[in-house]
Amino acid sequence: MNVRSLFNQIAAGILVNSVYEMRNYPIVLLNTVLSPLSFLILIVFVSRGALIQDAIVGGFIMSMFSNGIALQADLSHLKNDFKLQDMIVSSPASAAAYVAGMAMSELVYSSPALFVLGLLAILFIKAGLISIMLVLGVLDNDVSHICCTGLHSCNIFKRYSSELCFLKAYLYYFLNLTPCLLSYNVDT
């Protein structure tokens, strides 16, 4: 299989599971932002603005974690209700390309939320190296969670996907436990 075919197969997953839905039902753009923002607003109100940085990072986590869960639901929905997976199995598309496309589609689907949260992060978090690593760690952990969820269905990854996910979780918690002052600058 050449690289162009692989790219097209991944792009097909992104189109089907996110782009077309966002284009045909623009309301979902708003829906993806609602959950993390409601969480963020609640934390900011309760802490009277003091925990806005934590709320933004929490928003990132919430948004990405929701997408990991959504991937499981989407894969199941497309397989059982539309029989899409059966059509793809009997085609030249590889299992890895199908799942990679689906995993990436979740990232595209959450892009409005990531954009808003990213904007808030630029405004309210004075980024240091550790804080950038923290955010990247969160994203990386959640992306790997999404991918592992999907790749579990591929034989080659089946054996190691859970372990990979487990290790990624520790990477995140390690970063999360770094002292606050190293993570980001809190105005006190």
Add this chain to the structure above:
Amino acid sequence: MNSDGRLVVSKLSKIYSTSRGNKALDDVNMDIEAKGIFALIGRNGAGKTTLVRILATQLAPTHGIAQIDGLDVMKDAKQLRKRIAIIPQEARAIAWMTPKQTVLSYLMWRGYGYSEAKKIAVEALARVGLERYMDTLNRNLSGGTKRKVLVATVLASEADVIFLDEPTTGLDPISRKELWNYLSHLGKERFTVLTTHYLEEAEQLADVIGVLESGKLVGLGTLEQLRKMVKYQYSVRAQNASQLLVGANGEVARSRDGSVQLLTTEEEALRLSRLLFESGSRFSISPVGLDDIFFHIVNRNDKAI
């Protein structure tokens, strides 16, 4: 074994649960030309979908081999997948997409670039008469139109072997006949394996028909060849003349609401037609159809069990 240009199945079995001994397929053998339309008929649970899923490389058989044009469904699955396409049983067009987006994305999964896929998708949809609905959301289309979208999807692909698992189930008679036209064209271009509950559909479309019963292939051949499996070649149906038909030489196939169907020989059919005409009964005489053949084969198999 040289199976180029042929569909060869040898000693194929599939057991889903060994503890229950549930044999979905039981020692199925066939060797047919991979050309035209091959219809698999049978009751619910006869093994039609299992056989199609094995041939479409979705399911591994428990025993036996299956080859399409020399490619083994297990060993050469990767090569075979470049040449096959399937519409699974109960497949639906994705609700939040349009027909154009549905066909386009499927082509991209088959490795086509976006622009090329878009062009082919438009052409394929036009071929099944869906130009007007190309940009309408699938959820707003009728059941028949949604099914046409799926047919356009496999039609657009480069696959030369197409599997259609009960493609017309649940459609109204008019939509079903519309779809038959497209399937008939499809069968002229590519080898199409079709499963169906509608015997009329198999009779109208298929070049070769396979009859599955309890996982066994109990009949295989053209309609003419299957007709020869039945002792009697003619079917006589009559209203309010049960005494005349029941006493005649032949086999009473069905009897309901004063209407009797008798399978009989040509000579006896001719004799009965005269008698029925003289008695003023309403009747019809026709060569035995797939319905009659199916009931005959399945009943014979039931008695053997």
